[in-house]
Amino acid sequence: MAAFWTEADYDDHELVQFVRDPHSGLTAIIALHSTHLGPAAGGTRFWHYAQPEGAMRDALRLSRGMSYKNAMAGLPMGGGKAVILADDKRTKTPELLGAFADAVDRLGGRYVTAEDVGITEADMAAVAKRTRYVSGLPVTGEDSAGGDPGPFTALGVFLGIKAAVAHRLGRDSVDGVEVAIQGTGSVGGGVARLLAKEGAVLTVSDVDEARAQALAHETGARAVSPDAIMSVPCDVFSPNALGAILDDAGIGRLDCRIVAGAANNQLQRPEHGPLLAGRGILYAPDYVINAGGIISVALEYLCRHDASPCDINEVRKRIALIPGRLEQIWQQSDETGASPDQVADRMAQKLIGR
Numbered sequence: 001m002a003a004f005w006t007e008a009d010y011d012d013h014e015l016v017q018f019v020r021d022p023h024s025g026l027t028a029i030i031a032l033h034s035t036h037l038g039p040a041a042g043g044t045r046f047w048h049y050a051q052p053e054g055a056m057r058d059a060l061r062l063s064r065g066m067s068y069k070n071a072m073a074g075l076p077m078g079g080g081k082a083v084i085l086a087d088d089k090r091t092k093t094p095e096l097l098g099a100f101a102d103a104v105d106r107l108g109g110r111y112v113t114a115e116d117v118g119i120t121e122a123d124m125a126a127v128a129k130r131t132r133y134v135s136g137l138p139v140t141g142e143d144s145a146g147g148d149p150g151p152f153t154a155l156g157v158f159l160g161i162k163a164a165v166a167h168r169l170g171r172d173s174v175d176g177v178e179v180a181i182q183g184t185g186s187v188g189g190g191v192a193r194l195l196a197k198e199g200a201v202l203t204v205s206d207v208d209e210a211r212a213q214a215l216a217h218e219t220g221a222r223a224v225s226p227d228a229i230m231s232v233p234c235d236v237f238s239p240n241a242l243g244a245i246l247d248d249a250g251i252g253r254l255d256c257r258i259v260a261g262a263a264n265n266q267l268q269r270p271e272h273g274p275l276l277a278g279r280g281i282l283y284a285p286d287y288v289i290n291a292g293g294i295i296s297v298a299l300e301y302l303c304r305h306d307a308s309p310c311d312i313n314e315v316r317k318r319i320a321l322i323p324g325r326l327e328q329i330w331q332q333s334d335e336t337g338a339s340p341d342q343v344a345d346r347m348a349q350k351l352i353g354r
Contacts, residue, residue, distance in 0.1 A: 009060040012354075014040075015110070016059070019103045024095035026084065029055055030103065031063040032111055033079040036352045039109055040080030041298055042066035043116030043136070044100070046123075048086045059083045061243075061265045062116075066294070068348035069287035072325060073318070075298045078352070080111045086118065097123055101130030109133050114149065114297045117242070121148055135301035149293030152315060154190025156292030156322045157262045160284050161195070161236055163323035164258045167330050168282040169235060175199035180232040180256070181240060184208075184215045187262045187290075188240030192219050205229035206241075230254060239263040243286075246272050251279065260284035273341030277333075284326055285344035292319045 010016075015032040032040040042063060049055045059081055067079025084100060086092070104113050104127070114136035115124055121138050128134045139147040161179070165171050177200050181192050184206040192202055192215055202221035205228065206212035216223035224232060230245070230253045237256040239245055243265035251272060259266070259281055266286045267273050276283050296315045329347070333340045 009057055009064070011060070011064050013060065013063065015107075017103075017107075019100070021096075021099035021103075024093065024099040025087070025091070026096050026099040026103075028082060028084045028100055028103065029059040030082045030107070030111060031059040031080060032107075033060075033063040033081075034067040034352045034354075035078040035110060036067075037071060037078050038076040039112050039133075040066070040078040041070060041075075041112040041114070041135070041294065041301070042079055042081040043114045043297075044082040044084060044119050045116040046084045046086050046090070046092065046118030048088050048090055052085065055083045055085050065264055065287045067352050068345065069291050069294055070298065071348045071351035072288050072344065073291040073295055073298075074321070075295065076302070077112070077294075077298050080113075081116075082111070082113055084118075090118070092123070094126060097126045098130055101127040101134075104133050105131035107133070112301055114294075135297040137300070147296075148186065149296050150186030151190050152296040152319060153187045153262050153290050153293035154194065155316070156295075156319045157187065157191050157238070157240070157260065157289055158194040159320065159323050160289035160326055161191070161238065161258075161260045163326050164236065164260045164282055164284050167327060168258050173198065176201060177236065178234040179203070179236040179238055180229055180234040181205070181221075181238045182226075182229045182245075182261070183239065183241030183263065184212050185240070187293075188238070189215055191238060191240060191262070192221065196220060203229070203232050203234065236260055239266055244268040246276060248272075248275070251275055251281075254279070254281060256281060258282045258284070260289055262286070262290040264290070267341060270341075273339040277339040282330065283340045285329060285341050287348075288325055288329065288344055289322060291322060295319055 017030045019028040063081035070077040112133050124136045180203045196219035204221045212223045233255040236258040238261035240262045246266045247268035295318045329343045332343045
């Protein structure tokens with residue numbers, strides 16, 4: 001693995017730590033991008049990487065994205081991310097989770113972890129036995145913040161799609177709007193259900209084709225293969241799986257007027273935002289539209305540590321601000337000619353003192 005500071009995605013990160021525990025089999029990377037606004041908050045990804053360089057790239061890009069996301073969501077949290085390098089069987093043991101928890105605890109609160117791809121509420125509950133610097137834990141009451149952040153992310157994306165439809169299509173409803181959804185897990189499935197309830201016409205796809213078919217049956221959608229979803233003619237393409245899909249080839253395949261979804265780091269490189277805008281496609285910057293989950297996780301953590309408001313109504317109130325932030329970005333983009341991702345990045349950088 002090359003030195004992390006030579007990586008294209010290294011952005012003056014405050015800390016990049018390689019963690020190895022031979023006894024448990026843990027190999028992990030913890031990256032803290034910024035603690036300017038508070039402790040670096042961001043989930044833990046449990047993933048098998050064919051090449052370790054992919055894990056470093058994810059840790060660097062995702063931690064920077066969390067700095068921007070938390071800042072734009074108005075949260076007193078910085079940005080961090082952890083990546084656990086799973087074996088090809090994705091073996092996850094109590095010993096491995098315990099060793100990871102100890103690594104988080106040794107940072108003394110500079111990093112607060114939670115769920116991400118491959119990590120569950122139960123995993124976070126296990127981590128919480130060894131460190132208090134964790135969130136996304138099972139809820140303790142019906143009106144409490146916390147638990148699986150997926151439904152909150154889905155709500156924010158749904159509201160963001162409605163805002164994008166209003167801005168680009170001039171429509172005050174998604175009734176009859178054609179949306180192609182890539183990824184039908186906790187977030188993508190939640191977005192699909194909310195859209196279907198308001199009359200959107202859906203096409204869905206997932207690498208788990210049985211899951212996509214089940215969601216299609218439930219929502220009245222059409223299911224297509226993973227290879228076909230980016231080429232589906234639609235009003236809105238909503239990526240809700242893994243990132244870096246908006247590269248030269250991916251953008252060239254799109255047949256839509258809006259891209260708005262929950263996947264992190266959708267743009268492969270900085271030049272792909274202007275390329276998307278050049279095709280006349282409105283982009284909802286991912287770390288703005290997908291902030292619902294971290295809003296829930298952050299308020300849960302802050303509630304436990306400094307008695308901040310943390311009930312479900314406070315979470316929903318803050319998620320309801322996402323469309324307004326997007327509209328501000330799009331208006332500045334329209335006025336200046338900068339692409340929406342460039343506008344959002346400048347706003348976030350100013351907030352974190354960069």
